[in-house]
Amino acid sequence: MIPHAPADLGAALLESMVRIRKVEEAIAAHYPEQKMRCPVHLSIGQEAASAGVCAALRPDDLAMSGHRSHAHYLGKGGNLNAMIAEIYGKETGCCHGRGGSMHLVDLAAGFVGAVPIVGSTIPIATGLAFADRQLKRDRVTVAFLGEAATEEGVFHESVNFASLHKLPIVFVCENNLYSVYSPMSVRQPAHREVWQLAAGHGVTAHQGDGNDPLAVYELARASVAQARSGQGPVFLELKTYRWREHCGAGFDNHIGYRTEAEYQSWRERDPIATFERRLQAAGTFDAARFAQFNARLDAEIAQAFAEADHAPFPAATTLMNHVYAAS
Numbered sequence: 001m002i003p004h005a006p007a008d009l010g011a012a013l014l015e016s017m018v019r020i021r022k023v024e025e026a027i028a029a030h031y032p033e034q035k036m037r038c039p040v041h042l043s044i045g046q047e048a049a050s051a052g053v054c055a056a057l058r059p060d061d062l063a064m065s066g067h068r069s070h071a072h073y074l075g076k077g078g079n080l081n082a083m084i085a086e087i088y089g090k091e092t093g094c095c096h097g098r099g100g101s102m103h104l105v106d107l108a109a110g111f112v113g114a115v116p117i118v119g120s121t122i123p124i125a126t127g128l129a130f131a132d133r134q135l136k137r138d139r140v141t142v143a144f145l146g147e148a149a150t151e152e153g154v155f156h157e158s159v160n161f162a163s164l165h166k167l168p169i170v171f172v173c174e175n176n177l178y179s180v181y182s183p184m185s186v187r188q189p190a191h192r193e194v195w196q197l198a199a200g201h202g203v204t205a206h207q208g209d210g211n212d213p214l215a216v217y218e219l220a221r222a223s224v225a226q227a228r229s230g231q232g233p234v235f236l237e238l239k240t241y242r243w244r245e246h247c248g249a250g251f252d253n254h255i256g257y258r259t260e261a262e263y264q265s266w267r268e269r270d271p272i273a274t275f276e277r278r279l280q281a282a283g284t285f286d287a288a289r290f291a292q293f294n295a296r297l298d299a300e301i302a303q304a305f306a307e308a309d310h311a312p313f314p315a316a317t318t319l320m321n322h323v324y325a326a327s
């Protein structure tokens, strides 16, 4: 979790992004061992969005996400050991090994959950915000989504409802240009911007650089303040780019759905490397602090993977536990 001390903000944003990147790089490195038997959708390249948004949230604020949720779970302060154990399918996982990568939950951290049916968490997050409004709690809910989720009917119903009732919710759309292998050009009319879809429902909507954690933070801070003060929801479209394959630990550029030139141009805009250079140029990069952080982080990650590897699988007799069933 990122502390709110402004003097520390740059370092905290960098550390948050590096933590997300390193955890996902470790998932990618271990994935071929065939011990993680669930699909994984990595956010490598998109780290600035979760780092910047989560830095603007209070610990008791809530967040929900979809299939690409590791970064959001970690950014919100979700327990790393429970996440890795979940991906390993172990009893110590945050869903007792039943859910895998796409069903992360840490209620203590305010991460209410991730659901991989595209768009499905948007109405749930809207319901959370509605409940907070009804019960007069000053909490804000963030719904993380991909731009393809804006093509689901439930997105429009939810944003309309949130707009109508001025709910304390911020919709954060990471627009990485693709829905699996389909670019925007085969999915939506030309020249229509994603943020305009939300603006059409009467909510405040902005487009921002999703690779700049500070820009994301500033947008998120203003949005969260607006939502919390009862002035209604905000929609943020953050432009960013997925580096690895849509689903899995590898790369998929060879399939040909995106050009190498486009891919490389986004690699050059690496949110972590560019931000690190910016902190260095500003003279606010503390190399000693960063080295210590990296060492602590490497140890933390290694331990999480070792513990997950050695943890027990759920007992077969508990197969029906945690399942809603008609009696």
Ligand SMILES: Cc1ncc(C[n+]2csc(CCOP(=O)(O)OP(=O)(O)O)c2C)c(N)n1
Pocket: 067, 068, 116, 117, 118, 119, 145, 146, 147, 148, 149, 176, 178, 179, 180, 246
């Ligand atoms: C309702 C539904 N339709 C289709 C899918 C298959 N699917 C999984 S991820 C995905 C693309 C999602 O794209 P986007 O929301 O932009 O997120 P990204 O993967 O780019 O992060 C699709 C179509 C699904 N999970 N749910």
